[in-house]
Structures are given as structure tokens and as C-alpha cells.
Amino acid sequence: MRFKRVRSRILAAIILLSLPLIILLGLISINISNDALIAVNEKSNKDQLRTSSEVADLLFRNIKNLHWSLVNNEEIRDELRSNSQNSELRPDVQTLRTTTRLQRMVSSSYADTRFVTSICVFDLQFRTYCSGRSDDAGAYEGADKVSRIKESGWYKNAYANKGKIEYLPSDLFGETNDTFSTVKLFRDADSNSGEPIGILVINVSKSIFHKVFNANGAEYGSYMALDHLEGTPIAVYNSSFDIPLGDGEMSKVIGQLEERGYVINSFYNQTTKWTLLHLVQKKELLGEAKNIRWVTTLIAAAFAMFAIAVSYVISGTITRPLLQVKKMMLDWTKGVKQFPEVFAEDEVGVIGNTFRRIAVEYDELNEKLVHSELKEKEAELRVLQSQIKPHFLYNTLDSMYWLAYLEKNYKVADMAVSLSESFKLSLNKGKETMPIYNELKHIQHYLKIQNIRFTDRFSYIEDVDDAILAMEMLKLLLQPLVENSIYHGLERKIGKGTIKLTGRKEGHYVVFIIEDDGIGMKDISQVENGFGLKNVRERLQLYYGPDSSMEIWSQKDVGTKVTLRFNPMPPKETGTNT
Secondary structure (H helix, E strand, O other), X not given: OOOOOHHHHHHXXXXXXXXXXXXXXXXXXXXXXXXXXXXXHHHHHHHHHHHHHHHHHHHHHHHHHHXXXXXXXXXXXXXXXXXXXXXXXXXXXXXXXXXXXXXXXXXXXXXXXXXXXXXXXXXXXXXXXXXXXXXXXXXXXXXXXXXXXXXXXXXXXXXXXXXXXXXXXXXOOOOOOOEEEEEEEXXXXXXOOOOEEEEEEEXXXXXXXHHHHHOOOOOOOEEEEEEOOOOOEEXXXXXXXXXXXXXXXXXXXXXXXXXXXXXXXXXEEOOOOEEXXXXXXXXXXXHOOHHHHHXXXXXXXXXXXXXXXXXXXXXXXXXXXXXXXXXXXXXXHOOOOOOOOOOXXXXXXXXXXXXXXXXXXXXXXXXXXXXXXXXXXXXXXXXXXXXXXXXXXXXXXXXXXXXXXXXXXXXXHHHHHXXXXXXXXXXHHHXXXXXXXXXXXXXXXXXXXXXXXXXXXXXXXXXXXXXXXXXXXXXXXXXXHHHHHHHHHHOOOOOOEEEEEEEEEEOOEEEEEEEEXXXXXXXXXXXXXXXXXXXXXXXXXXXXXXXXXXXXXXEXXXXXXXXXXXXOOOOOOOXXXX
């Protein structure tokens, strides 16, 4: 695409350079704002998850205290030792007695049991004694109960931890999804080696996580407790959408969540070895940045409009001087000599001022050339005049007159007199102008000679105001026109012809009309390009200036009319010697 106007090219170039940058700046601003929002969200949620972890530690401390209270209770410890040693004890009597003591102990404990759903103890014979649930092993109840419990991971971990509490992500009895289990090896405190006498299981309601996550005033997003090793979700809080998860490694689970468009922040809890997560949909989080995007878009659009406006103004300041230079050149070709434009002092201004100086110098040189040509013509004319030898010419014509007169050839005598007078008027003592009445005499002498030649075929009518007879005019302006009328109009006409010369003053101008009733012309250009009329026109323009004029009208078989108009007092600068 190529624009014809320079301004359009400059404007397009500035727009093509500025608009992509503004759009890029807008996109970068939006991305920065999104990144900043995510960073602020990450920091805020890290702090919230840290607070939630601290709250979880406080709540789980109550569970831990309950574990220690039960383990240190002598009645329960004696009961477990007795039950383990007496395998013949009736199960119902044994269970009732142990369960009763367990319930009494829990009731008298100072530990917070709000979130405890049940407490169970396994003795070494894997008999179950529970408070808050039935006295069975739940999912492990059956003929292979003992082998299945011994092969379970929680049982092995309980022995491996040597009395430390093991936090399971779910209810080990498999009875409900609303609880999770804590397991601790029940060791004999009276034994120096701390021999195991049973396993203590405390089931905790997952509603405890409402307390954990709600403690930091969570208002948006979802929270999750995730088993760090197995990647099993333990509890989800404040979720307004379904979060489908499968078991797997922690990194895989987080990767699945991120693939679904979640922004995830995590915090590792040392007590439970669980990871606390905050999840929020990225579109939900960045939805709060809509206002930022709209504001950024509006600002970018405003900058774009401003850039276009500035581009338009700047392109105008660049092209306006060029247009001034162009106008000045066109005006100069039309003849305008004055250049009012003022150019700035820059590269375009240098061009404009240089052209103005060149134009002025050109006009001066042209004027000098015209003057030089006029002086050259004047010199040639003077050489011709000097060659004529007026005195010799006058004496010769005088001798011809007397010889013709003595021979009684009066026509030749009259012709010699008229020719002598015509030469005197033409030479005019070397002056360029003569009174109008002398120019009229010159015409009269010329017509007298022509009538002698053509036996009085031409009639001459002269109608000139007396007020202009004494005015000076450029010599030999009217006589060539009369000569042209005879040569092109009357000489070829059959019979007699008439030439009429009219002279009037109209305002500041003098107007002469030379008309004849000759054969006329179809094509005036043939005569206008002739030497006689062309010479008269050039001399008229050079001496009287461009406001002078010569108009020719002609019609076939009707006649020809030539009108001269000039100011007899031309400006000094237009007056030249011819």
C-alpha cells in the first residue's frame, strides 16, 4: 500500500509504530496485573494456610492429650494387661467391664472431645472395646480378623512409630466417610521396656476441618486436607464445585488440579503429615481483575486516540511547509512574483527560502536578458539608421522631386516628397516616441504613395479626438497596421476599398481602431504570426506593459478590424528603449 500524499504516509507510519506498542503495553499491563493478583493471592493464602495449620495443631493437641490420658489411665492399663493374660475370660463380661471403664475415663477426662466420635482399644488378642460405637472391628470383623489387622498398614505403622500417634486419612473401621482415625500403640507404662498391651484408636469427625479452615475467615476458594504420602483427600471445605480426585502421589494430584484450571497454594502440617491446600479456579480469581482489564483497555484506547490525534498534528506540521513550498512553486509558474509565506528555520524552510531566492534571481536575470535584447535591437536599429545617411537620402529625394517636376511628371514628384517626409517621421531624430498627430501624418504620406501606385483605389477616413493629438506615443505602431490592411485586405479586393482609423481616450487608456472593408480572413492566426503584427504586439507589450492589448477581428468578404489599447503614461519600470 502506497499513499499518494506525504502526510498520509507519515500518519500511517506513526500509527503503525505507536498502536502495536500501545496494544503490547496494554497486554503487558494486564499480564502484570494478573501475575500481581496471583502473587498477592499466593501470599495471602500462604498466611491463611499457616494460620489453619496452627489451629489444626491446637485442635489435634486435644486429641493427643486424650490419647495420653487413656494410655496413662491405670484402670484401663490393668484391664488390658488382665485381658491379654486371661484368654478364658467370657467375652461379654470382659468387654462390658473394659468398655464401662473406658467410657468413665472419657467422661472424667479434661480433654476436649467435641470432635471425637468414638474411642476403641484393641488388646493383644485383638478383642475390641469401644465407646461411641459397637464393640467390633468393623471392616476387619470376620474369621481372618487377626491376620488382616496385622497385615494392615496402620497396624504396622503403629508399632513402627513406637508410641507416636499415627493420623489416618479415613475411618480404619470403614463405617463412615465423615471421620478419620488416629492410632497409637498402647504401651505398658509400668514396664521398663514399655511392652505393648494394646492399640488405641480415636475416631475424629471431619467437621473439625470446618473449625480449622474457618478460623482464618476464608471467604473464597476451597480448602482441602490431603494425605501427603498417598495423595488421598481427607476433607474439603467451602467448595462450591465438585472436585473429583483419585488416589495417587501428591505431585500427581496437584498436577491434575492445575490441569483443571485451579490455582493452588499448599502448606505442610508437621503434626499430621498432611498437606493443607487452598484451591481457587483461575478464572474466578482473575474475574476480580476484570475492572483492571477494562480500565487498562480504556486507557490503551485513550492513548491510541491521543496518539492518532498527535500523529495527525505532527504530520501536519511536517507537510504544511511542504504544501507552502508547492503552492509557492505553482503560483510562480502562474506569474505571481510575491511570496508572503514565512518558512521555519528547518530543512523545508531552507528549501522554500532557496526556491524564493532562485525565483527572484530568475526574474532579475530574465529582466536583464530582456533589457539586453532590447538594447541589442536598439543598437541594430541605430546601425541601420546610420547606414541610411539621412542627408544623402534627403538630397537624393529632393533631386528626384525636381527632375520629375521639370519633366512634368507630377505623380513621381509627389511620391518623392511623401517618401521624404515619411523617412523624416520614421527617423524622428532618434527619439522613440512622437506626438500622435505626427504618427497620423506618417500614415497620410504612406497612403498617398500607395494611392499613386494603385491609382487612388484606397479611401482613408480619419476620426481622431483632438484631445489626444498632442499626446506622445510609441512611433510606428499605427502605420504597420494600415500597411497590413492594404496588403492583406484591400490590395486583393476587386475595386476600391476604405480604411478607417478611429482614436478615442477611454479613462486612462487611448484606443485606436483600424478597420477596412477588404476581403477578410477565415484564419486570423495566419496574420497574427506574421512579422508585422507580431512586431507591433511585442513592441506594444514591452513599452506599455501587460495591461496593453491588441485585438484582431476578421470575417471573410466583410473586412478586418484591429483594436489597440494602451496607457499613454506607462509605469517607469515598463518603459524601455526600443
